Amino acid sequence: MPKIERTNPLAVLAAAAMGAAAGLxxxxxxxxxxxxxxxxxxxxxxxxxxxxAILIGFGIQLRxxxxxxxxxxxxxxxxxxxxxxxxxxxxxxxxxxxxxxxLLSLLGRTVQAPIATWLPMLFVVFSGATLIVCAAITExxxxxxxxxxxxxxxxxxxxxxxxDQAAYRKP
Numbered sequence: 001m002p003k004i005e006r007t008n009p010l011a012v013l014a015a016a017a018m019g020a021a022a023g024l025x026x027x028x029x030x031x032x033x034x035x036x037x038x039x040x041x042x043x044x045x046x047x048x049x050x051x052x053a054i055l056i057g058f059g060i061q062l063r064x065x066x067x068x069x070x071x072x073x074x075x076x077x078x079x080x081x082x083x084x085x086x087x088x089x090x091x092x093x094x095x096x097x098x099x100x101x102x103l104l105s106l107l108g109r110t111v112q113a114p115i116a117t118w119l120p121m122l123f124v125v126f127s128g129a130t131l132i133v134c135a136a137i138t139e140x141x142x143x144x145x146x147x148x149x150x151x152x153x154x155x156x157x158x159x160x161x162x163x164d165q166a167a168y169r170k171p
Contacts, residue, residue, distance in 0.1 A: 007086050007139060012132060015090045016097035023101020037117055038102060045123035048095060052134035055088055059138035082142040088135030096128030
């Protein structure tokens with residue numbers, strides 16, 4: 001079985017950079033039209049924080065189940081949680097970058113924006129960073145502990161030989 005790699009931090013960084021570029025473009029386009037700056041709703045920050053808390057909760061639950069009885073964990077549950085944690089890292093980075101781009105565009109203005117404008121952006125930045133960290137921790141919790149040895153330890157570089165097709169025939 002091939003070793004599953006962790007999420008590349010450069011992919012998370014690239015997602016954050018793309019989000020920041022999108023945030024800057026949106027704010028500059030709104031500014032060029034003479035419109036008010038885009039202010040994300042507070043529910044976005046709350047949703048991102050809630051997703052982070054749910055991921056951590058499921059990760060802790062899975063880690064405890066693996067520690068108690070390693071063979072009884074549903075592998076599909078673990079893979080779904082792993083996929084959700086990887087997606088959480090990318091989504092958290094996108095929203096982190098987007099809100100950071102929105103904030104960055106406000107810094108260049110000669111007249112400071114009111115607190116009601118930049119505070120929700122700051123909340124989204126913090127909740128996006130929280131989602132990135134919690135998703136990375138959950139991904140770490142999804143790793144399989146090393147086995148005790150025995151028949152289950154198979155060297156991945158060794159060819160197992162021909163596979164008996166009788167095991168795959170219908171009875």
